[in-house]
Amino acid sequence: MSDACCGTTTSLESEQPRSPIDAEALPVVVIGAGPVGLAAAAHLAERGLDFLVLEAGEQAGASIAQWGHVRVFSPWKYDIDAAARRLLEAHGWTAPDPEWLPTGAEIVSHYLAPLAKALGPNVRFRSKVTAISRLGYDRVRTNGRDQAPFLIRLDDGEEIRARAVIDASGTWTTPNVLGASGLPARGEDEVEIEHALPDVLGADREAYQGKHTLVVGAGHSAATTLLALAQLGDTEVTWAIRAGDAARAYGGGGADALPARGALGARLHALVTSGRVRLLTGFFTHAVEKAGERVRVTSLDGRDISVDRIIGATGFRPDHSIASELRLDLDPILGSTRALAPLIDPNQHSCGTVPPHGADELAHPEPGYYAIGVKSYGRAPTFLLATGYEQARSVAAALAGDWEAARDVQLDLPETGVCSSNLAEAQEQRIGLATGISGGLLATPLPLATVSSGGSCCG
Structure with a gap:
């Protein structure tokens, strides 16, 4: 360590701890028990690698459970990871109807809960990770760093050592x-804003019935919420987007390969055309202030609207703070790895045009640390659940030393409906669920609300 004031120098390398711990004998820690995290665990188990899944919530798919009332618009055949399926079937599990569109609650109860059970006691709940580092090493120290185990600290103070870390905690x-x-x-x-997917036709009905609600955002989450609000009687609904028109939000209609996704846009278009939903285009939210019992929302151009409730369906972003002592190489724009960024850039790609990618593109200067799932995409709205499953497979192969399999990445993604390559207004599509299931929803009667996943688009 250099001390400029005293003119003395001490080598950082001479201060490194010499730990007898064999990192290779430790488990791979997976953060998050959503679809992608549990898929990673299934692939690790299939390769005979010891693992430990740490989930902050009370159950598998804890984030999905918060939108359990929502029905995804891709059928079961797109929603189940291959290694997870093999593991489940070995435990006597019977797969759901492959053509059925499951709700979030069904994904948890019929897939994620049984998968967590099949993975056994190595899946821990109520285990929130607050920090990740290297045992005895801060971010500056180098010599011997690669041989030191990872140190994972939980919110209760417990510390766990690991040979590698797969962060599938989502956004x-x-x-x-x-x-x-x-x-x-x-x-x-200073005002109350509901994010993403309130259950306006169920548990949250009273909060919205008879009120004027503003929905901000142009993604599938916004569309689903708008359709649900429109079904409430005596309820005024306003939709604000930054784009000059809502054509992109309406999507592919009858031409969409996923009928439920196409129906979503068609029904929303009909509501706007009929006047049931008031559309404000070119609305860039600049100020929000209380106005008596209501809230006034003002756009950059001076337009304002007074409402009772606000739902922000503007998407999500990653939080890398738990890895602040690791050496991450993050793209300065998207917050993904620098190598992945050009492959998922929403200015160039839609979810259907993202090239295959895996462990190589997800790697950081910190060997053994990978962020996968929707968190790996940073702020790009082009993530698909199928992409997350392929990431999990590739990373597990890399950790097993099978680089041939790790680099044999293949994706067959749809280029349909709203999944277009014309993304000049892609920033309006900032949706993405922590569970690894991309945004995209459809309200009743089809036959409930819907979130895109698997073979669907863009979250």
Whole structure:
């Protein structure tokens, strides 16, 4: 360590701990028991690698459980990882109807809960990770770093050592702000804003019945919420988007390869055309302030609207703070790895045009640490559940030393409906669920609300 004031120098390398711990004998720690995290565990188990899944919530798919009322618009055949299926079937599990569109609650009860049970006691709940480092090494120290085990600290103070870390914790707990400039709108922190997918036809009905609600955002989550609100009687609904028109939000209609996704846009278009939903285009939220018992929302161009409730469906962003002592190489724009960024850039790609990628593109200068799932995409809205499953497979292969399999990445993604390559307004599509299931929803009667996953688009 250099001490400029005293003119003395001590080598950082001479201070490194010499630990007798064999990191290779430790488990791979997976953070998050959503679809992608449990898929990673299934692939690790299939390769005979010891693992430990740490889930902050009370159950598998804890984030999905928060939108259990929502029905995904891709059928079961797209929603189940291959290694997870093999493991489940070995335990006597019977797969659901491959053509059925499951709700979030069904994904948890029929797939994720049985999968966690099949993976056994190595899946731990109520285990929130607060920090990841290297045992005896801060981010600056280098000599011997690669041989030191990872140190994972939980919120109760427990510390766990690992040979590698797969972070599949998602982005559900870090929603994007309402402000159009990437910063909170003025006064945003002083008013109540509901994010993403309130159950407006069920548990949250009373909060919205008879009120004027503003929905901000142009993704599938916004569309689903708008359709649900429109079914409430005596309820005024306003939809604000930054784009000059809503053509992209309406999607492919009858031409969509996923009928439920196409129906979503068609029904929303009909509601706007009929006047049931008032559409404000070119609306860049700048200020939010209380106005008596209501809230006034003002756009950059001076337009304002007074409402009772605000739902921000503006998407989510990753939080890498738990890995602040690791050596990450993050793209300065998207927050993905630098190698992955050009492959998922929403200015160039849609979810259907993202090239195959795996462990190589997900690697950081910190060997053995990978962020996978929707968190790996940073702020790009082009993630698909199928992509997350392939990431899990590739990373597990890499950790097993099978680089041939790790680099044999293949994706067969749809280029249909809203999954287009014309993404000049892709920033309006910032949706993405922490569970690894991309946004995209459809309200009743088809026959409930819907979130895209698997072979569907863009979250």
